[in-house]
Amino acid sequence: MVVNNTILYALLGLIYLAKNTKRSVKIGEIAKAEKISVSFLQKVFQALSRGKIVKASFGPNGGFVLARPAGKITLYQVIKVMKPEEDRTAKALMCEVCRHRDGKLLVHFMMHLRDDFLQYLKSVNLENLVAHPLIKHK
Numbered sequence: 771m772v773v774n775n776t777i778l779y780a781l782l783g784l785i786y787l788a789k790n791t792k793r794s795v796k797i798g799e800i801a802k803a804e805k806i807s808v809s810f811l812q813k814v815f816q817a818l819s820r821g822k823i824v825k826a827s828f829g830p831n832g833g834f835v836l837a838r839p840a841g842k843i844t845l846y847q848v849i850k851v852m853k854p855e856e857d858r859t860a861k862a863l864m865c866e867v868c869r870h871r872d873g874k875l876l877v878h879f880m881m882h883l884r885d886d887f888l889q890y891l892k893s894v895n896l897e898n899l900v901a902h903p904l905i906k907h908k
Contacts, residue, residue: 777852779806780814784848785905787824788840788896794833814852821851840896846888 782804787795797815801808815834818824823843824834836843870876899905 773849774853776814777849779804779811780818780848780852781845781899782806783811783814784818784823784836784843784896785899787834787836788900789905791836791840794827794831794835796833799833817852818848821847823848823851836896840900841898843896844892845894846891849891 783800783806786800786803797811798808800806801811804811815824815826819826819834822837825837826832826834
């Protein structure tokens with residue numbers, strides 16, 4: 771599972787929302803605070819909205835809020851929403867590696883590594899990230 775810039779920007783936006791739970795937050799505010807392109811962040815938040823990670827509201831006081839409490843949104847869920855085809859790509863690559871002489875050993879090792887990584891991603895939620903001492907609060 772590869773964590774790319776789109777996923778990192780999604781997480782930055784979600785952390786911002788998790789720190790501002792009392793109100794709807796506009797994309798422009800997040801983009802300015804995190805120094806991310808508004809148009810790029812709009813696409814990211816469209817995917818997060820389709821994946822039911824955030825909820826959008828419209829009108830003068832509109833914006834985005836988390837769809838559920840920060841403690842209920844894991845890194846794994848965010849990655850699955852932002853990169854749903856990742857599992858198919860990984861499985862195809864593993865099948866290709868198995869054809870080689872020592873491929874099964876490598877696949878066995880990589881599957882354990884992948885499982886450990888997935889368990890970690892499932893154990894960390896937005897609330898954990900916001901509570902981390904490296905996170906800056908206003």
